[in-house]
Amino acid sequence: xxxxxxxxxxxxxxxxxxxxxxxxxxxxxxxxxxxxxxxxxxxxxxxxxxxxxxxxxxxxxxxxxxxxxxxxxxxxxxxxxxxxxxxxxxxxxxxxxxxxxxxxxxxxxxxxxxxxxxxxxxxxxxxxxxxxxxxxxxxxxxxxxxxxxxxxxxxxxxxxxxxxxxxxxxxxxxxxxxxxxxxxxxxxxxxxxxxxxxxxxxxxxxxxxxxxxxxxxxxxxxxxxxxxxxxxxxxxxxxxxxxxxxxxxxxxxxxxxxxxxxxxxxxxxxxxxxxxxxxxxxxxxxxxxxxxxxxxxxxxxxxxxxxxxxxxxxxxxxxxxxxxxxxxxxxxxxxxxxxxxxx
Numbered sequence: 001x002x003x004x005x006x007x008x009x010x011x012x013x014x015x016x017x018x019x020x021x022x023x024x025x026x027x028x029x030x031x032x033x034x035x036x037x038x039x040x041x042x043x044x045x046x047x048x049x050x051x052x053x054x055x056x057x058x059x060x061x062x063x064x065x066x067x068x069x070x071x072x073x074x075x076x077x078x079x080x081x082x083x084x085x086x087x088x089x090x091x092x093x094x095x096x097x098x099x100x101x102x103x104x105x106x107x108x109x110x111x112x113x114x115x116x117x118x119x120x121x122x123x124x125x126x127x128x129x130x131x132x133x134x135x136x137x138x139x140x141x142x143x144x145x146x147x148x149x150x151x152x153x154x155x156x157x158x159x160x161x162x163x164x165x166x167x168x169x170x171x172x173x174x175x176x177x178x179x180x181x182x183x184x185x186x187x188x189x190x191x192x193x194x195x196x197x198x199x200x201x202x203x204x205x206x207x208x209x210x211x212x213x214x215x216x217x218x219x220x221x222x223x224x225x226x227x228x229x230x231x232x233x234x235x236x237x238x239x240x241x242x243x244x245x246x247x248x249x250x251x252x253x254x255x256x257x258x259x260x261x262x263x264x265x266x267x268x269x270x271x272x273x274x275x276x277x278x279x280x281x282x283x284x285x286x287x288x289x290x291x292x293x294x295x296x297x298x299x300x301x302x303x304x305x306x307x308x309x310x311x312x313x314x315x316x317x318x319x320x321x322x323x324x325x326x327x328x329x330x331x332x333x334x335x336x337x338x339x340x341x342x343x
Contacts, residue, residue, distance in 0.1 A: 084195030088279035156204030202292035257283035
């Protein structure tokens, strides 16, 4: 699947030309069988061209070099990151904001943090986070520092970082806000916190106002997230991801999600090879964010065996994201080497 995903640009032109040539030959001689080996060779060539594509980066010269450098920078920490990534495999995650979720962390739809007390608020001012409300704590300063270092705000606008008691980590893309639980941070391993932050950045990257328009209608070739009337642009990550992986699912899951734990369990058992974690089965928005997190914080897999693994590799077709992955993993490595700490 990934070979087909990255056969674009110049490489895609090569495939297209071969395809046209084959079409002409088939019209002339319908009985002549297709040369599968030749098609495979063209796809292999297209992949090689893609990885060799130059990239405007201070870190690496080609897309393939960015991929390999990311693996090199992350090699010492992938094992610790995977524990944080797999936290969402816990069956308790299927309870998050379900109908049965009566925990103090639960919040009503569209009222995520209206009734939660802000313990501290940081606001971007002159490209740095400044404490503008609440109390200062070293752990808050550390999180603000790592968020500022890792989040590429040119791709995902973030203006506020709030710390609140008893709240699930989440983003509000409309308010350009990231919310973290003030009373849980000190109990998490730093690698687990990094996994959560990357997941939330995945939301900002794939679920923000630059990627969709709010509309009562949407063309058939664009993903329409009906709960928020969001019609995703044709070239947005979410729309491309939808067409690659999600069109096969029914309306209930695509647009409303499964609201009870029983529904979520049944859905996961039916589709477990297609989702990288149990939490990814909640809805399309969580699915793409979970796949993005594994793309960022696990080694490149050149032989995906499941749809879930193909979803992780989906992001490698975008040079800007391959470069961003290398940057993040280098930043994390440098921090650990210099400070013995990510933040």
